[in-house]
Amino acid sequence: MIAASARSFGALLAAVLAACPEVSIAQEWPARPLRFIVPSPSGASNDIAARVVAERLAAKWKQPVIIDNRPGAGTIIGTDAVAKASPDGYTFGWVFSAHAANPSLYAKLPYDTTRDLAGVTLIYQLKPAIVATQDLPVATVSDLIALAKAKPGHLSYASPLIGSGVHLVGELFKLKHGLDMPHISYKGGNAAHPDVISGRVPVMFDTLPNALQPVRSGKLKLLAVVSEGPVPGHPDFPVLSGLLPANAVVGWNGIVVPAKTPRAIVARLNADLVEVIRSPAIQERFASYTVQSITSTPEEFDAFIRADIARWGDVIKRAGIRLDQGS
Numbered sequence: 001m002i003a004a005s006a007r008s009f010g011a012l013l014a015a016v017l018a019a020c021p022e023v024s025i026a027q028e029w030p031a032r033p034l035r036f037i038v039p040s041p042s043g044a045s046n047d048i049a050a051r052v053v054a055e056r057l058a059a060k061w062k063q064p065v066i067i068d069n070r071p072g073a074g075t076i077i078g079t080d081a082v083a084k085a086s087p088d089g090y091t092f093g094w095v096f097s098a099h100a101a102n103p104s105l106y107a108k109l110p111y112d113t114t115r116d117l118a119g120v121t122l123i124y125q126l127k128p129a130i131v132a133t134q135d136l137p138v139a140t141v142s143d144l145i146a147l148a149k150a151k152p153g154h155l156s157y158a159s160p161l162i163g164s165g166v167h168l169v170g171e172l173f174k175l176k177h178g179l180d181m182p183h184i185s186y187k188g189g190n191a192a193h194p195d196v197i198s199g200r201v202p203v204m205f206d207t208l209p210n211a212l213q214p215v216r217s218g219k220l221k222l223l224a225v226v227s228e229g230p231v232p233g234h235p236d237f238p239v240l241s242g243l244l245p246a247n248a249v250v251g252w253n254g255i256v257v258p259a260k261t262p263r264a265i266v267a268r269l270n271a272d273l274v275e276v277i278r279s280p281a282i283q284e285r286f287a288s289y290t291v292q293s294i295t296s297t298p299e300e301f302d303a304f305i306r307a308d309i310a311r312w313g314d315v316i317k318r319a320g321i322r323l324d325q326g327s
Contacts, residue, residue: 029089029265033064037085037093039078041071044188045126045209045289046253050094052285053123056276071187074098074163074323076109079256083111087258089265092120096253097165100308104316105163105323113309117256119301121270123277124291126251128166128226129211130173130240133199134218141224141240144203145177152180157203158196160189160210162323165251168312169226170205171319173243196220207251209289226250233287248311249294254301266298 034057038050047069054065070078075098082093095117103113111117130141138144148155159167162185174181184201186192189210195201197219204211204220208231214220224240231237244250255273257266274295276282286293296304316322 029268030061030063032090033066034061035068035085035091036065037068037070037078037082037091039070039072039075039094041188042069043190044071045207046094046096049124049253049286049289049291052282053273053276056279056282057272060272060276074102074105074161076102076106079117080110082256083116083258085258087260087262089257089261089269092255092257092269094123094253095256097168097251097308097312098161098163099256100305101163101168101312101316103309104313105321107322114302114306116259118259118261118266119296119298119305120255120257120266121273121277121298122249122252122254122294122296122301122304123273124253124286124293125249126253126289126291127208127231128169128250129206129208129215130223130226131196131204131206131211131215131220132223133196133202134221135199136202136221138223139221140238144223145179148177148179148181153182155203156182156184156201157205158184158186158192158201159205160186160192160207162321163316166205166207168315169243169250171321172315173205175315175318176243193220209291212290231290232292233290249304249308252294252304252308254296270298 036050036054038047040047051067054067058065070081075095078093079095079099082091085091099113102109132138138147157170159170161167167183167185170183189206192201192204193214196204197214208225211220215222222237224238225231226243227239228241228246230239277293277295283293
């Protein structure tokens with residue numbers, strides 16, 4: 001009788017799974033290696049973080065998670081590869097703040113940001129830092145503002161990537177204080193550091209993780225971290241508050257998939273990522289990078305991206321920034 005009941009239950013379960021193919025797919029996933037597309041060069045701060053996450057996911061899934069670096073065109077090359085990948089759950093991609101700026105920066109993208117991609121979760125946020133060459137005669141943000149106003153058009157600033165979160169914070173800073181500071185874009189923060197250290201470009205809006213080493217070594221001086229409160233682990237760092245709304249998330253990083261990826265797999269990927277990100281080991285690693293972990297549901301991340309497109313679209317319009325696809 002028990003055996004018969006077990007057979008009946010098994011038949012019923014098989015019928016349910018057949019009627020719900022997404023559930024069956026999610027139970028079997030992942031059954032082979034996965035591709036993790038990162039739209040940054042190897043060695044960039046988010047590439048390093050992505051590799052830490054990939055290592056933990058591979059251990060959890062018992063499947064290789066292969067990092068595929070696709071830098072270039074303001075993250076468009078890598079993001080386009082995600083958007084056009086097979087929506088089978090075996091390709092997911094890293095995105096960051098430029099993802100929400102690109103719809104306003106470019107007249108045409110090879111994908112639709114909100115239609116062709118689906119959010120999985122936020123991963124972390126990082127804080128912008130304003131740094132300067134040691135020879136620049138300023139010690140505070142107030143000094144920087146005064147010098148920029150005294151020499152309009154002569155004090156340039158660097159940032160990693162046009163449309164990155166720190167670039168847009170720099171433009172917002174200029175708008176708020178009425179400054180004429182030409183912007184010089186680099187292909188990543190590390191690429192800009194030699195010019196800023198030498199004084200060829202005297203100021204930089206950088207991410208705090210990226211600026212930390214040259215600041216600690218005395219090669220650059222830290223004028224302020226854009227933050228509404230003290231920097232965890234660094235209470236001595238000067239802080240610039242009030243530039244951004246209190247609820248703004250700048251320098252965010254997250255995970256997306258092709259839009260038609262089965263929702264059951266998206267939910268599974270979200271749950272596994274959140275578990276990995278909240279693990280003590282990852283929390284410790286992120287703290288050493290001076291980034292703050294921040295997770296979300298897929299629906300929350302989709303809504304967040306739409307809101308961020310509107311927020312930074314306004315800044316981009318006011319600053320008059322526009323790029324062609326080849327820029």
